[in-house]
Amino acid sequence: MVSSIEEQRSGLNDTLALLDSMLANAPIGFAFFDRKFRFVRVNQFLADMNHSSISRHLGRTVNEVFPESAAIPMQHAIDSVFESGTAVQDLELTGELDTHPSRVRSWLVNIYPVRTSTNVVRWVGAVIVDTTQRRNSEDALRKTEKLAAAGRLAASIAHEINNPLEAVTNLLYLIQLQDSLAAETREYVELAQHEVARVSEITQQTLRFYRQSTLPITVNVSELLDSVLTLHQGRVTSLQVEVTRMYQSEVELFCFAGELRQLFANLIGNALDAMTPGPGRLILSVRRSRSWRDPSIEGVRVSVFDTGCGMSEEVRSRIFEPFFTTKEATGTGLGLWVSAEIIHKHHGAIRIRSRAEAHENHAGVDCHGTGFMIFFPLVRHEEATVESAQTTSQINSQVV
DSSP: OHHHHHHHHHHHHHHHHHHHHHHHHOSSEEEEEOTTSBEEEEOHHHHHHTTSOSTTTBTOBHHHHSOHHHHHHHHHHHHHHHHHOOOEEEEEEEEEOTTSTTOEEEEEEEEEEEEOTTSOEEEEEEEEEEOHHHHHHHHHHHHHHHHHHHHHHHHHHHHHHHHHHHHHHHHHHHHHTOTTOOHHHHHHHHHHHHHHHHHHHHHHHHHHHHSOOSSOEEEEHHHHHHHHHHHTHHHHHHTTEEEEEEEOTTOEEEEOHHHHHHHHHHHHHHHHHHTTTOOEEEEEEEEEEEOSSOTTOEEEEEEEEEOSOOOOHHHHTTTTSTTOOSSGGGOOSOHHHHHHHHHHHTTOEEEEEEEEEEEEOTTSOEEEEEEEEEEEEOOOHHHHHHHHHHHHHHHHHHHO
């Protein structure tokens, strides 16, 4: 009998050790609560998930650990399990932790009863999964689909606009050939031709955004920057923004032109947003340079400066996070995140300077604003072509 008891005790200890090991090392959050909604036990994974220690969980209530928006429904669910003994499944919660304010977190919680030998619910257990990244990925997919649909629609509209634009251009040309035109009328015709040409250029740039080349080409960086600026000319004029160009002549870069166009569009668009309602000053610079990290590496430096509202230290530290935006309903939070990916793809580097509060510069003038400085290393055609071919091959293999 003693031997049998010892064997049972040994087996029980092994089972408890196995359960303790599973609780401690499982890649999922486990917690147990009493009737006062206090933590009686948690595993290390849940503690790390909440950016706290196990000791700071034990004895504290749900409301002291989780934000109120998540704690209240969790308490209701725990109370329901204690009263009915029925598990609550797939409870979705959202909120902001005190340790990481302004970052919305989401959790998926399954709550179940823990009974004693008399079938009384003594504790309530919870399996907690952090679904923040999954939810962000789902939001990204939805927004990407919307942006893709908007791009297709914009390209379709631009294509349809081209046909009547060509007709108007031809008609204005024929009118200008009339000898009986008064000087003032001829001046109006020339002005109309200029404006129609500008509209045509905008539609062409819109089509280029959608029909991006899959192979790198050599482009004149100044011309590429000016082509993007053309798209924003209407806002530049309405905001009374003074544009200053500081271009070195014939600076070329072997790159993915469509992606760089998208990068410059994001930077210029953000600069104009920062200067709303205007007026302001936009400074664009293109020049040959050397890498900040390794002066032996030659390349091209592109800078976009504005005299807008500037950014706080907190905003500046998060601008490249996906879905982070200060534009509320009008922003997607994807522009600078995509821009950072484009810079990384071209092996570039970026530096940011920003001041949200006005201060006097060396000339005694109050100034504030933001500057983005991007360095692109020069890549030999052969190296870039090989790298592009390898990337294309990897993508095709993943698609297949």
